[in-house]
Amino acid sequence: MTTDATIRVHGLEKSYNDLRVLRGVDFDVAPGSIFALLGSNGAGKTTVVKILATLLGQDAGTATINGFDVATQPQNVRESISLTGQFAAVDEILSGRENLVLVAQLRHLKNPGKIADDLLARFSLTEAGGRKASTYSGGMRRRLDIAMSLIGNPPVIFLDEPTTGLDPQARIEVWQTVKELADNGTTVLLTTQHLDEAEQLADRIAILHQGRIIVNGTLAELKALLPPATVEYVEKQPTLEEVFLAIIGDDSDSVGAHTVRDTTTNSEER
Template sequence: MNSATAPSPAAAPAIRVEGVEKSYGKLHVLTGVDFDVARGSIFALLGSNGAGKTTLVKILSTLLKADAGTATVDGFDVASRPGDVREAISLTGQFAAVDEVLTGRENLVLVARLRHRKDPGAIADDLLERFSLTEAGGRKVATYSGGMRRRLDIAMSLIGNPPVIFLDEPTTGLDPQARMEVWQTIRRLADGGTTVLLTTQYLDEAEQLADRIAILHQGTIIQNGTLAELQRLLPPAKVEYVEKQPTLEEVFLALVGEEPAGKDQS
């Protein structure tokens, strides 16, 4: 690849979003979104249902066109270089896209063949080991738990070693144990150098996983920072017997102007 077409250097953000807007008729979903995502980090896009998280992911993955603004992924502009962006990313939606009739290994081999990869069997075996699915690899996916299906889904999305992965509400509908399994998988991805953009409405998920958290509310990013930086937006902790830092839930609700659930509003 020559210098004229090469993506941005490693020091540049893996994802850059500037002034992105998107409307559906009179419904303004995104009204000017800005943020950067550092390479090899986990970035959580936190917001309520309908905040625009999935719309933004679709724009970044070239499935939708923005009405205004610019976005780059791995150094490629999503509007002018969509083919290069698709080569650099993987997208995992809210529900596992696996074939239940096939075994776990067969699902991986199928995707590797569709992507014209050499030695698909070896690729499948490596991913089964990486995602702790080796023993289950010969079983039909219909017998898998929710967490196992999601781990297999993420493993399938990594065939080809994309540097950037989008996980859109990856633990929706999973039980607590399955959520923990997926969390461990996401941490391992980042530890291996993959950039992860995670959308979620679960505050504890963002709190546990993210290097940085952006709160998307009414179509724009109202705050963006580390968990510690967001916690400092509220008044200092009151010291009685134990110093208690504000939770991410308290920060989120304060920023979007809502009362915590269960608080007496009389």
């Protein structure tokens, strides 16, 4: 645990009737970093985000955002965060610019037009700003959704599986947007079930399995949990997928050791 964490979660528990979804979740997120909460469907990722966003109460444990307790200081927490869900929450009847202006007006901010124009430029949507959001591609719509979440400059943003349903190119666009958020000082908590997404984006990765964080570290630290690669000619580092499956286990128990295929050929075979 760090002393200057923007997000701090300790002993978080949540049950739905007899179903224990969270069984004592602990993690910290450093300021201006991207923290990936990685897990399969039903692991409890969205439940964690809902508790942190004050949309759901926990049964036990504590969580603070910017020093504010999510249970006892929910209003302060809400003023510190923004949440982007699994599907873009844009009004398709309005243009991209009108969506942004509307949110700025609802937040009672000055100069909503300038705020909208600045965000359109920041997210490379200026040329599309006058078009209805219904004409946007999946990547453009998601970028607009994230732009709307940033109105008011929240220091913390939660992205709950932000690339759900997007094609590969749109995913890359969203990845770049997320990296830029952290570069500009925003603390990002990202939930995903896509291993490559966590590998591409996160400064730290926590694997949530059966309601608990079973490992938490940098990509290099997670890779170091596996035995060294068997080296014949070229060393092959483990992928995050291999780390993930080795930690949580699978039915075949086929993960846990990895070898390197010899791709060389001798001169007689060429």
